[in-house]
Amino acid sequence: MQAFTTLEGFAAPLDRANVDTDQIIPKQYLKSIKRTGFGDYLFDAWRFTDPGRMGMTPNERSLNREFVLNQPEYQGASVLLARDNFGCGSSREHAVWALQEYGFRAVIAPSFADIFFGNCFKNGVLPIALDAAIVDELFSQVADGLELCIDLAAQTVTVLGSEKVFEFTVDPALKQKMLSGMDDIDLTLAESALIEHFETGHRERQPWLFRD
Amino acid sequence: MAQTLYDKIWQAHYVGQRADGNSLLYIDLQLLHEVTSPQAFEGLQLARRPLWRVNANLATPDHNVPTTDRDKGFSGITDEIALEQVLTLDENCKKFGVEQFEINDPRQGIVHVVGPEQGATLPGMTIVCGDSHTSTHGALAALAQGIGTSEVEHVMATQCLVQNKAKNFAINVSGRLVPGVTAKDLVLAIIGLLGTAGATGHTIEYRGEAIRALSMEARMTLCNMAIEAGARAGLVAVDDTTIDYVAGRPLAPKGDQWDRAVAYWRTLVSDEDAVFDQTLDLDASQIAPQVTWGTSPEMVSGVDQQVPDPDAMSDAVQAESARLALDYMDLQPKQAITDIKLDRIFIGSCTNARIEDLRSAAAVIRGGHVADNIKQALVVPGSGLVKAQAEKEGLAQIFMDAGFEWRAAGCSMCLGMNPDQLGEGEHCASTSNRNFEGRQGYGGRTHLVSPAMAAAAAVAGHFVDVREFG
Numbered sequence: 001m002q003a004f005t006t007l008e009g010f011a012a013p014l015d016r017a018n019v020d021t022d023q024i025i026p027k028q029y030l031k032s033i034k035r036t037g038f039g040d041y042l043f044d045a046w047r048f049t050d051p052g053r054m055g056m057t058p059n060e061r062s063l064n065r066e067f068v069l070n071q072p073e074y075q076g077a078s079v080l081l082a083r084d085n086f087g088c089g090s091s092r093e094h095a096v097w098a099l100q101e102y103g104f105r106a107v108i109a110p111s112f113a114d115i116f117f118g119n120c121f122k123n124g125v126l127p128i129a130l131d132a133a134i135v136d137e138l139f140s141q142v143a144d145g146l147e148l149c150i151d152l153a154a155q156t157v158t159v160l161g162s163e164k165v166f167e168f169t170v171d172p173a174l175k176q177k178m179l180s181g182m183d184d185i186d187l188t189l190a191e192s193a194l195i196e197h198f199e200t201g202h203r204e205r206q207p208w209l210f211r212d
Numbered sequence: 213m214a215q216t217l218y219d220k221i222w223q224a225h226y227v228g229q230r231a232d233g234n235s236l237l238y239i240d241l242q243l244l245h246e247v248t249s250p251q252a253f254e255g256l257q258l259a260r261r262p263l264w265r266v267n268a269n270l271a272t273p274d275h276n277v278p279t280t281d282r283d284k285g286f287s288g289i290t291d292e293i294a295l296e297q298v299l300t301l302d303e304n305c306k307k308f309g310v311e312q313f314e315i316n317d318p319r320q321g322i323v324h325v326v327g328p329e330q331g332a333t334l335p336g337m338t339i340v341c342g343d344s345h346t347s348t349h350g351a352l353a354a355l356a357q358g359i360g361t362s363e364v365e366h367v368m369a370t371q372c373l374v375q376n377k378a379k380n381f382a383i384n385v386s387g388r389l390v391p392g393v394t395a396k397d398l399v400l401a402i403i404g405l406l407g408t409a410g411a412t413g414h415t416i417e418y419r420g421e422a423i424r425a426l427s428m429e430a431r432m433t434l435c436n437m438a439i440e441a442g443a444r445a446g447l448v449a450v451d452d453t454t455i456d457y458v459a460g461r462p463l464a465p466k467g468d469q470w471d472r473a474v475a476y477w478r479t480l481v482s483d484e485d486a487v488f489d490q491t492l493d494l495d496a497s498q499i500a501p502q503v504t505w506g507t508s509p510e511m512v513s514g515v516d517q518q519v520p521d522p523d524a525m526s527d528a529v530q531a532e533s534a535r536l537a538l539d540y541m542d543l544q545p546k547q548a549i550t551d552i553k554l555d556r557i558f559i560g561s562c563t564n565a566r567i568e569d570l571r572s573a574a575a576v577i578r579g580g581h582v583a584d585n586i587k588q589a590l591v592v593p594g595s596g597l598v599k600a601q602a603e604k605e606g607l608a609q610i611f612m613d614a615g616f617e618w619r620a621a622g623c624s625m626c627l628g629m630n631p632d633q634l635g636e637g638e639h640c641a642s643t644s645n646r647n648f649e650g651r652q653g654y655g656g657r658t659h660l661v662s663p664a665m666a667a668a669a670a671v672a673g674h675f676v677d678v679r680e681f682g
Contacts, residue, residue, distance in 0.1 A: 016532075016533070016536065017529050017530075017532075017533050018408055018409070018508050018510075018533065020508075020646075020648045022627075022646070022648040022649070022650065022651050023648065023649060023650075026650055026654075027627050027628060027629045027651075028629070030247050030275075030629065031247075031276065031291070031293040031294050031296075031297050031629065032293070032297075033250035033251065033254070033296060033297055033300050034250075034251065035251045035254075035361075045649060045650045045654065051636075051654035051655075054293055083529065084409060084529065085408060085409035085412070085442070088408055088409065088442065089344065089439075089646060089648060090343075090344050090627075090646075091248070091342060091343055091344040091358035091359060091360055092247075092248065092360075093248070093251075093342075093360035093361040093362060094361075096360070111409060111412065112412075113409065113412060113442060114412055114413060114442065114443075114444050115344060115358055115359065115360060115439075115444060118359075118360065118363070118375075119360035119362065119363075122360060122362035122363065123362070171376065172233060173230075173232055173233035173234040173235075174234070176232045176233065177232060177234065180232075182232075184362065184366055184374060185259070185261070185365065185366055185369045185370060187230055187231070187232060187234075188230060188236060188366065188369075188370040188372055188374065189261075189369065189370060190230070190231065191227075191228070191230050191231070191236065194227060194228050194236070195227055195236065195238070195264075195370065195371060195372060198227040198228070198238055199238065199265075199371070202224075202225075202238060205224075206224075206336065206473070206476065207469060207472075208334065208465035208469045208470075208472070208473045209240045209334065209337060210267070211267045211463070212265065212266070212267040
């Protein structure tokens with residue numbers, strides 16, 4: 001996994017609550033058996049005015065010029081500014097893969113849906129929950145160009161060109177994992193003895209759970 | 213210390229902490245389907261890792277499978293990319309030795325219908341699947357949750373999930389549902405009260421007289437949509453209904469093992485003085501049949517109500533969301549719900565495609581016929597076995613005589629990954645779980661309802677109050 005330490009970049013706004021993973025990456029693209037190739041279809045039904053198919057490139061599509069991410073000033077943004085309950089709905093990790101491949105390394109919102117939140121940490125994309133009032137403030141500045149510096153170790157979001165620094169909370173164990181970028185499975189397999197010990201006892205206590 | 217049901221299952225599966233401080237939870241069963249497993253299998257192979265415990269996995273293709281031409285097997289899948297995905301599941305299961313109910317197996321179906329039906333889902337288990345509606349299995353007092361593909365691979369390789377413990381949320385439902393009102397209406401009403409993020413970070417336990425009175429299948433409907441209130445898992449405590457349901461299922465324990473298991477399962481209830489972090493109390497007898505009018509399951513009203521007016525909403529974000537939703541749905545504020553005209557009907561999905569759902573829909577039809585303005589009315593059973601049972605009971609004939617199309621098992625139009633999709637701008641009365649924009653087809657407009665309400669709407673051509681129908 002790609003580690004996340006610091007990120008300097010500018011923000012793009014998506015001013016809608018309850019953005020679900022069906023919007024982040026629609027179902028027709030979930031037929032792929034790969035982990036890549038989803039960035040072109042991020043927010044597909046909002047970014048384009050035609051229904052797309054797997055394999056189509058953005059050049060073949062009809063762009064929705066009204067959609068915020070298609071505005072020239074937000075090209076190259078690496079932080080997505082969003083509203084409450086971002087990433088709700090389906091468990092599809094393809095949503096995180098699409099955001100990442102499009103270029104987003106962090107999402108700032110007042111709250112996130114649980115499964116999406118967890119999926120972000122598996123991919124080096126940092127979801128940052130800030131108070132709704134702070135998110136409002138950031139939304140009010142984004143049109144003028146909002147450049148941010150995110151420091152995971154310090155747990156801060158700094159608005160560049162101003163004195164503003166916002167602190168955020170993050171689970172210490174998840175933070176450690178993001179900073180190191182270490183493989184999650186390797187970390188767990190290092191505890192194989194612990195798992196085997198548990199499994200032996202579990203089998204004795206509830207043998208009907210084991211069909212082997 | 214007094215424990216909730218969730219606390220008990222968590223404790224019984226808590227392995228310990230990793231060196232980096234993350235907690236490990238042991239997983240008893242992983243259900244696999246074609247959409248979220250290929251990248252996980254690929255990851256295992258690239259790292260040359262085996263499955264930790266092969267028999268803890270069970271697979272079936274469901275999302276992509278067509279609901280017609282199933283006698284042709286794989287060659288019935290005309291979409292080449294979908295075919296590759298279904299074939300990849302088949303190859304991976306063979307390569308790794310995972311038991312699969314393949315496309316032509318009579319036991320194939322939607323994973324969340326198949327698990328309980330086969331007795332693969334047992335009380336007290338921890339269950340995961342790369343699908344958010346895994347919460348369904350909580351009806352059997354199993355801690356069941358949807359996970360992402362990285363987690364699927366992690367469970368394959370380690371039999372554990374890296375997870376922090378959630379908080380406890382009690383939803384206490386007193387009274388009884390009135391005739392014509394179902395578990396689907398109850399859960400939609402709950403989501404309407406809580407909002408789609410109301411239970412984020414929590415495990416829900418549905419409790420109270422109304423829940424005890426529900427059948428096992430109705431409890432599955434209820435737990436299925438826990439995720440629509442933001443909770444990864446929903447639970448119902450073990451009682452006689454649970455034990456009776458599991459007894460005799462193919463994969464359920466037998467003989468002495470059964471007696472021992474039942475003795476343990478009886479302890480899978482929250483202690484009387486257990487403390488919940490949050491509670492919601494409601495009276496089942498006050499709930500009307502529900503219909504969603506917007507693009508999130510929380511945007512829901514009783515069928516006897518009107519589409520709300522965003523201008524009358526005090527919360528600015530909520531009002532803006534409602535405006536966007538009404539625009540997408542092409543509905544007017546204060547329009548009567550019963551005035552919403554429909555184009556298609558979908559009875560199916562892991563929420564409502566079990567035999568009781570089909571019985572309930574068929575009972576409403578009673579000699580009626582699908583209205584002229586309905587372009588298509590689909591019934592998609594949740595599994596091959598549900599389909600066979602419905603055919604045996606004569607339900608399939610009732611549907612077909614009424615002008616419904618009787619299809620083979622799969623996820624179908626719930627998410628439109630297979631050819632069963634809504635056309636642009638079409639309104640659908642659907643027994644599925646999500647009314648998100650484009651979910652059932654590009655530009656499609658979904659209204660979530662119970663099977664009985666969908667059947668009544670099919671006959672009337674628009675929404676009607678099933679309590680007064682017929």
